[in-house]
Amino acid sequence: MMEFIGANMAPIMFISLIVFLLFGYSVAFSLGACGLFFGVIGVEMGLMPQTLLQALPLRIFGIMQNDTLLAIPFFTFMGLILERSGMAEDLLDTIGQLFGPIRGGLAIAVILVGAMLAATTGVVAASVISMGLISLPIMLRYGYDRRLASGVIAASGTLAQIIPPSLVLIILADQLGRSVGDLYKGAFIPGFVLTGLYLLYVVIVSVLRPEWAPALPPEARTIREDSGAAGLRSLGVLMVVSVACAIVFAKTRPDNTPTDELIVVSMCVGVGIAFLLSVVNKMLKLGLLSRMAERVTFVLIPPLALIFLVLGTIFLGVATPTEGGAMGATGALVMAFARRRMDMKLMRQAMDSTMKLSCFVLFILIGSTVFSLSFQAVDGPIWVEHLLTSLPGGQLGFLIVVNILIFLLAFFLDFFELSFIVIPLIGPVAEKLGIDLVWFGVLLAVNMQTSFMHPPFGFALFYLRSVAPMNDYDDKITRKRVAKVTTGQIYWGAVPFVIIQIIMVGLIIAFPKLVSSGLGKEPTVDVDKAFQQMQTAPRQSTGGDPAPAPGSGASGAQPAAPDSQGKSDDDAMKSLLEGFKRDADKKP
């Protein structure tokens, strides 16, 4: 009996973990307790060294020193301040009025604003609540299909998970031992493609089922000229002018400017021109621009400025993601002050929520560190590796199994739990199989996005339910009776978007180039971490190779293999050289 336990410690521990978690006490402490329990048993049975747990404080100090995780409170705080600043509501209102009078226009506006909010606030709950309160009543008023309306809102809210700066990418980067900046860059194009797929779905629906997504009557526009005209012509002219300026500016840049820098800077110039023209027009009372053109420019400026402040500086390599988060949070504070939305209550609340979130997230990490300490001592990672590498189909087989696993687990676990419990187990296996971890991280992030949309536990659906009308009500504007939104409608509305999500996962696997990977990065050696790993390594491994410590992201100490993608053998060298050139350009 004892021999059986001794020989099968890893699977026993893994199954116990599931039991501990399903028991229903806090995840952080269940993880820790499971690790501790087996640590003590292991030491008693002589399976683990006496000094096993001595490494624990050092591991936790490693978590405390982790600069990457510092970005979590910064981005959380930024989102919490922004959600009260009125930015989301102004955007929804204005863009909704802009697109409303075309068929499916309101849904399109919701998706576009959702993507823009994702790039700024990045809080799924806030986006869904704002859209549920501002856009949903308008969609219901003019007869949108309820499933379509609620599905679009829930799905657009979850874009915050994949479009940088998202928390899940920060945590995945930490757990996979890659840089947050690389994951942000990698997730950018998939984020846009996904937004495009949502838009495509709405367009297809509004062609096939026009009655599901009717156009708004022209009188629904409150922003219009005194003559009653929509004022779209001057908006068009303004847009053409600013795009032209951006393109001209881009052409004058030296040829060797990196593409991401070119895009960021040119966009800034274009937006700046539009803003300048609007301000001049307003100050001098020229009356050249319509109200719509002015409104659109002024509501777009704050989010675009924030996007530049945060993502622009990160992509240009001017700021680290942590610094970007801090600057974004400061920017959000300034904006809230400028709009007179800042008061003591809001400040306290934002700090309080940020603190609680940081605390529970970091304690899950501490718990999973305790677990992985014992799990490594029983060669658990090797067991998982054998299990996963013995799958038929090599890389592809592994990817399919892992994605199905994550998809199913996402019904019950949210992304924090998935990232801290599952990723440390499968990350090292993926690396052994020669999978680029930046690409792998983005793939998993798209997959985990579904955890917000799965009925019946998906958070986005839950928040939408909390703000969608529970009873029939009389619409204030049309004075007509509007039926309530049923929970079933919200659940069914999410299904097409979960399918789109699966399609996106398939697209990323089929076309790995969608994720611009961080190839060609110089291997950075973090001396502090390497030293710490040297200190702890002999204690944690009993035979077998010293596995990288998943809990502390210490694998950052290993030089990243320049060509880890396998598939892109041909141009790996080319992109490597380009990468070096780009990095050299960026050095001050």
Add this chain to the structure above:
Amino acid sequence: MATLLQLSRLIDRMSELIGKSVAWLVLAAVLISALNAAVRKAFNTSSNAYLEIQWYLFAAVFLLAAGYTMLRQEHVKIDVISGRFTKRTQVWIDIIGLAFFVLPLVYTVIHLSLPLAIRSYVMNEYSSNAGGLIRWPVFALLPLGFLLLGIQAISELIKRIAFLKGLVPDPTQKPQGKTAEEELADFLKQKEVAARDEAALRAKP
């Protein structure tokens, strides 16, 4: 039991106070980090002390808030199964969790980390980075944070046992009544939605 409940209330007040104070460190960390980034770019200088104080503050935030977060029931659970149980069973689960999951972990971490903090204090250890900060305060945060967590766990334990005896109302209810999301929704309804409805009504021909 009455004495214990009094103790529990005292602990709750202490955690509340600590939580409310530690929250300000979030703002401090944000401002210091943003300032540091701006100064680094503008004048191309930086000091390790500024970089280190950021993670000192962050560590202080999440460790010292552990007790407060437990008081607010914010350590997330997987309640797929336990959500179907009766209230009493759920409270029993909490009691087992607090007594056999939290407290042993708290004991282990304090037992292992306290000697390190004391050694660092006695040796007057400094960060190995040039211009780095003194090390013992951040080492001391670990046992201190877990101590606060353990104290709060005892308070939670008392409340749950008292509930099973029928002495106090349900302790698993979140104390502040409204969640942050509900408050956001209320705020938006009052300010944003009302303003927009009014605009739409006025524009109506």
